[in-house]
Amino acid sequence: MPDARVEVRGAAWFEPTADGVLPHRLPAWTRAQFPDAFVAMCDEQPAGVRLRLRTAARRLTLHVRTWRVATLPHAEPAPPERFEVVVDGRVAGSAVCTAAGVLTFDPGTATTAAGPAPVGAVAFTLPDGAGTPADVEVWLPYRERVALVAVVADAPVLPPAAVDAPRWVHHGSSISQGANADVPTGTWPVVAARTAGLDLVNLGLSGNAVLDPFVARAIRDQPADVVSVKLGINVVNHDAMRRRAFGPAVHGFLDTVREGHPTTPLVVVSPVLCPLVEDVPGPTSIDPDAPDVRFRTAGRASEVAEGKLSLRVVREVLAAVVAARRDAGDAALAYVDGRTLYGDADAAELPTADLLHPDAAAQRRMGERFAAVLRAL
Known part of the structure; x- marks a missing residue:
């Protein structure tokens, strides 16, 4: 040990x-x-x-x-x-x-x-x-x-001095884990934590932010002064849910987190811009015919009307879930549209080479922007 x-x-x-x-x-x-x-x-x-x-x-x-x-x-x-x-x-x-x-x-x-x-x-x-x-x-x-x-x-x-900074527990996808950052302190959660002066626990899990109950319980059971969950992109990547199941699953995930943190500031963050699946559902996969790592989707835009999830639908559902919970009295719950961290203008300046993950400069930009969210909390 x-x-x-x-x-x-x-x-x-x-x-x-x-x-x-x-x-x-x-x-x-x-x-x-x-x-x-x-x-x-x-x-x-x-x-x-x-x-x-x-x-x-x-x-x-x-x-x-x-x-x-x-x-x-x-x-x-x-x-x-x-x-x-x-x-x-x-x-x-x-x-x-x-x-x-x-x-x-x-x-x-x-x-x-x-x-x-x-x-x-x-x-x-x-x-x-x-x-x-x-x-x-x-x-x-x-x-x-x-x-x-x-x-x-x-x-x-x-031995080091005791940490006295507020503890931030974050869960998200590969972008939250750090995909395409050039150094460990360049991932957007680390940039945000260091900028805002927080003690980070990063539960970003590449390809696996799919509302797993064991992750919600892991967040519930540990100390936290602020919690954030960045949800949606991996659900679309795996084509893991339809619209009917997604909203209740988000509610259930948040219910579990709230069992351990009933009044802790809790931020729900929707996906950043990803043109590949903005209006088209998954599943996505690595394109075997591409000369380098590049993603593709097998979904069709017409399937959204059948209940499949695109990122636009995901954001609509997440915003509705947060609004409903706030109306029910959860005043410490907030919603952040991921496109405010990486949106159309950012994609034009800093495009995603693999069609899914922002690059190192975009990771830092996202972290600087989310630090402002954390400071406000």
Whole structure:
């Protein structure tokens, strides 16, 4: 288990394995309810997870095992993701783990296969504090599976100061997990949290924000000063629900969250702009004929009249759910249209290369905009 001098923030529990200590973002009890290995893979990807400590060291090295995802049919592993070090609140450097294993993911069957991973070193040179201990955070990659092996420093490591910032628990899709961000602190939830001065728990689960009850209970059962849920795009991606089921399912998800947080500020965020499925339903998938990773939809616009969900319909339903609950007395519930975070003008300036996920610059812009929402709460 982690040393008491090193706090791992943003993780629900730690699994001791032969490869090292594996942080999980969802509680251990949820694993029995995972529908497939895709959810397990996302749970083990440490989006928003960071190590906290105090030290006067100039050299800090993190020994880890990492696995990079290779998504079929394009079986090449993703390029190395960066670890980042933050010293006294400021980003002070980044590094990659050059040694890595491969975790192959088949989206068609929602299965994974992990190969062996060697121990690699992620080394940082910290600013010279003239022997004065500084508050240090090491942010882990948002998409690589990371097992923690050791922290080595050239000066004593001390326990970190207690966190006194308000705690923000967020759930969403791959965009919330960080898709296409260039660094861990560049994902929009981390940008928003650091800008607004909040302590983030990121439950963004790539492809898996589909109103799973175990996620609602995971949010319900943990401390939170503010909660946000970004819903809809994955429901459309999977063609998981029709309009008849979607509204009541959202109500049920929010009911569960409210059991643990009856008066906590709770924000429902609708999908950001995605022209691929604005007026056309899913299911979506990776286009096997495209030269690079690009998404397509098998839905037809005519199917919306039959009850299938497009993003335009999703936003209409989410806004209606929030309005009904506010009319019923839930004054701490708010609705944010995702297109205010990334809309038509943003898509013209910063288009999505894969037709689904905004790029790194758009991730930062979304975070800066959502920080204003958080400050208002």
